Amino acid sequence: MNRTAPQRLDFFPPATQNPRIRHLFYILLALILLIVQSVLAPYLAIFSVTPEFLMILGVWIVLSEGQLTGILYGFAIGLLYDLLTFQPLGTDALARMTALFLVGFFADETKTQKNLYSFSFFLFLFFGATIHALLLQILSQLTLQPEIFQWLLTHALSRALYTAFFAIFPWLLITRRFE
Amino acid sequence: MWRFFEFIQNFKEFFVYISLGVICFSLISISKQNNSGNLYSLSIGTVAVLQHLFGEIPNPAIMQKENTILTHINLRLLEQNLQLQNTIIENAQLRELHKFHKRDSIPLHIAKVVGKLGSEGNLLFILEAGEKDSILPGMPVLGPSGLLGEIIYTSHRYAVVRSLYHTQSRIAAVLKQAQKNGIVKWHPQWGLILDHISQSHHVERGDYVLTSPYSTKFPAYLPIGLVDTVISSSSSLDYIIRIAPRHSDEALSWVGIMLYQPDSELQKILHTFATEKE
Numbered sequence: 001m002n003r004t005a006p007q008r009l010d011f012f013p014p015a016t017q018n019p020r021i022r023h024l025f026y027i028l029l030a031l032i033l034l035i036v037q038s039v040l041a042p043y044l045a046i047f048s049v050t051p052e053f054l055m056i057l058g059v060w061i062v063l064s065e066g067q068l069t070g071i072l073y074g075f076a077i078g079l080l081y082d083l084l085t086f087q088p089l090g091t092d093a094l095a096r097m098t099a100l101f102l103v104g105f106f107a108d109e110t111k112t113q114k115n116l117y118s119f120s121f122f123l124f125l126f127f128g129a130t131i132h133a134l135l136l137q138i139l140s141q142l143t144l145q146p147e148i149f150q151w152l153l154t155h156a157l158s159r160a161l162y163t164a165f166f167a168i169f170p171w172l173l174i175t176r177r178f179e
Numbered sequence: 180m181w182r183f184f185e186f187i188q189n190f191k192e193f194f195v196y197i198s199l200g201v202i203c204f205s206l207i208s209i210s211k212q213n214n215s216g217n218l219y220s221l222s223i224g225t226v227a228v229l230q231h232l233f234g235e236i237p238n239p240a241i242m243q244k245e246n247t248i249l250t251h252i253n254l255r256l257l258e259q260n261l262q263l264q265n266t267i268i269e270n271a272q273l274r275e276l277h278k279f280h281k282r283d284s285i286p287l288h289i290a291k292v293v294g295k296l297g298s299e300g301n302l303l304f305i306l307e308a309g310e311k312d313s314i315l316p317g318m319p320v321l322g323p324s325g326l327l328g329e330i331i332y333t334s335h336r337y338a339v340v341r342s343l344y345h346t347q348s349r350i351a352a353v354l355k356q357a358q359k360n361g362i363v364k365w366h367p368q369w370g371l372i373l374d375h376i377s378q379s380h381h382v383e384r385g386d387y388v389l390t391s392p393y394s395t396k397f398p399a400y401l402p403i404g405l406v407d408t409v410i411s412s413s414s415s416l417d418y419i420i421r422i423a424p425r426h427s428d429e430a431l432s433w434v435g436i437m438l439y440q441p442d443s444e445l446q447k448i449l450h451t452f453a454t455e456k457e
Contacts, residue, residue, distance in 0.1 A: 039229045048298040067192045075199045083222045090206030
């Protein structure tokens, strides 16, 4: 399986064909989503479960730009998120990077369009968000007792499901516009 | 040599992942040991400003909950008011009889809550009080009816409070009636619990949980909550004691910061002991 970044994303709009513009767009979007995630996400909490907006962007980057780029973005976004939420530095970075690294195994240059514009995207997002939530809880708790593992899994799955739900809106917007 | 570079080229994703993973673990270890407050103090201002901006947005789910809580608090205050009237008379008589000496009172700085970060298990508060008000990390923060948490980071104008509802919060506590010491912490499954109380002791529902006189961080006997449920676990020798906090975090708008600093010499000894143990 080829996990390297695709050379040309033909299905992207003309403005984003230029990698520099595309990365600038990703960085700007990441900064906006960082603020949304740390300040506004608690308003959307259902039973203390909040959506993970940054993971939507992360999975999109991994599937469109490749595993290596995804890892680097995951690390950088995670570090900034740790700083904004006063967590021990590196906690979210490690969890996010690992989740995107694993999702990256599905990033294939020949199937980029299919991965992004079909329902496979939600499967990858669900997978990534579950791994991220699970690792984040384990890293911040640093204890693994059998009875809490089941809870962790339930919490992680519900968070991933909630995130996937929120991804529907931007996904529909993008797919309909650029189809 | 060329084959080595080719090998690295083929597996560059793995090498980058492992390298960044090592950096992450080092950062986690450093920030847990050194309490990298300086770095975080840079972000406190940013987050506080953002919280100020977005804090005015009403959250219907929380507002509904807040209304119910406020009604309950109101009723409880009414009840307490009636009780207080009797207690004041009783107290005056007892003071006269026993020449009861008042404990040295610790000054309290009242601060406004300007933001709330995270949810249960990761809950932090941002207060509009900082180094200019002599607020320092480690100071206890009180809610309307008991301990709320401790200051962990400060900037010139703001301070961040790690609440009881945070996975990293550990508080030495004592049961008022049972007189047994344990640790209050946040458990992802059970919520706020009192740990390390052996199942050989008798613990009653409704017993008061207070800060322990052995606490090296907080003054003794600050109220934390009440024993809500006592669960006997077959996989452990200790009870799982769920604590009902004496206040809800949802309706908090003002808190009190106790201008209390733990004994620095004692903290130094404990730190040396912990370092040697590692």
